[in-house]
Amino acid sequence: MNVGEGETVLLDLLNTTPVVDDRPTDVLTGEWLRSHGASGRRLADVRRLRDDLQRVVRGGDPAVVLTQYLDGVTQTPAIVDGAVEWRLDADWAARVVLAWGxxxxxxxxxxxxxxxxxxxxxxxxxxxxxTARWCSMEVCGNRMKARRHYGRAKG
Ligand SMILES: [Zn+2]
Incomplete structure (x- = not known):
């Protein structure tokens, strides 16, 4: 998982609890894990990571709650082609938290x-x-603008 991939996985993970037809849903499945490089991880563990990340990004929890996912992360220097290169040893959950960082x-x-x-x-x-405020202009942006407009028109 490189930086760009980490960013995508992080955002996808945060967005696994969409509201569909007015009902909060959870779309985190074994298939999701497979398509995001997390095969073999327990769904319950990934869900816990997701919930912690959501609370931190919403400002409900301090970021320090994410420390537990960074246990055992190491970086080792090696000489590659005459230059020092750092090799990151981190599991999937740690890489998602590092992407957040x-x-x-x-x-x-x-x-x-x-x-x-x-x-x-x-x-x-x-x-x-x-100044972006919505997950998508097409969905939430227009909906919220229409609501404000309706509110003003009503009075
Ligand atoms: Zn939205």
Missing amino acids: ELQASMPGRLRPCANGECHLFLLDRSRAG
């Missing part, structure tokens, strides 16, 4: 919950101004 450092505050309180998705705001 990379984002915190490179794009602080840009990973956040959708501003629609009835939507349980997360977004990574890549806009220049950093």
Whole structure:
């Protein structure tokens, strides 16, 4: 899992609890694990990681709760083609948490919950101004704008 893949897996994992037809759902399955490089991991463990990450990104829990997933992570230097190269030894869960850490450092505050309180998705705001609020303009953006407009029209 490189940095870009880690970012994708992290966001996909955060977004495994969408609201479908007004009902909160959980789409984390064995198939999800297989397609995200987590074959062989226990669903319950990945779900616990997901729930912890969601609480941290929503600001409900301090980031220190993620420490447990970094146990045993090591980095070892090696000389490759005349230069020092660092090899990361970390399991899948640790790599997801490290991807979160990379984002915190490179794009602080840009990973956040959708501003629609009835939507349980997360977004990574890549806009220049950093003002994106919705998981998607098509879904939540338009819905919330329509609601505000309706509220104003009503009075
Ligand atoms: Zn949304």
